[in-house]
Amino acid sequence: MHRTIFTTPVVAPLLRAMSTGFLRLTGWTVEGHLPPSAAKSVFIAAPHTSNWDLPYTLMVAFALRLNPYWMGKASIFRFPFGGLMRWLGGIAVDRSKSNNLVAASAQAITEADGPLQLIVPPEGTRSKTRYWKTGFYYIATTARVPIILAYMDYATKRSGLGPVFELTGDIDADMVRIKAFYQPFQGKNATQFTGD
Structure with a gap:
């Protein structure tokens, strides 16, 4: 994978200190940790209701x-911001093409x-939607990596990593359990997120 802000020498430690300081000063609590067995993993990021989710997620x-x-x-990767977005860890997704995103994502994880x-x-x-896409589930299954339930709760200013989610192979049942975990959390635009 390409070099990102998180792997750039000198810059990464400096931004880590700044991010930690900013989150503390603004009242945010960061919770959880990534188990060593999940060094390669797929994170669910929810709720996602605002452009502010990206900078907070990075911090x-x-x-x-x-x-x-x-x-x-893909539109946010156009000139002049494309290079910056990739450096921030972004991977462009062209929704107009029927490319196999699941296979490509799983391969990138496996080959890292x-x-x-x-x-x-x-x-x-970021708009209100009742139905969740299941791509994350199939990416994790194909790459044979765990799913981590990551969250951001603007109501309580808590963000972090929840548990490693064990896939059962029954996607309908698993989606019910995953959405139940996110039920208590509130996005920045609370009315745009439903955990049911």
Whole structure:
């Protein structure tokens, strides 16, 4: 995978200190840790209701010493911001093409030399949606890596990593359990997220 802000010498430690300091000063609590067995994993990122989720996610990732990559719509990777978005860990997703995103994502995780956490917002949009996309589930299954339930709760200013989610192979039942975990959390735009 390409070099990111999290793997750039000198810059990464400096931004880690700044991120940790900013989160503390603004009242945010960072919780959880990444188990060594989940160094390669897929993160569910929910609720996703605001553009503010990206900078906060990056700061929390620094605080937790993660090496995350995230998927974003291709339009935000256009000139002049494309290079910056990739450096921030972004991977462009062209929703107009029927390319096999699951296979490509799973292959990237499998072939990565070191730790790699792929952040996937299951809602697929910041707008209100009742149905979650299941790409994260199939990426994890194909790559044979665990799913981590990552969260950001603007109501309580808590963000971090929840438990490692054990897949049963019954996607309908698993989705019910996953969404139940996210039920208490509130996005920045609370009315746009439903955990049921």
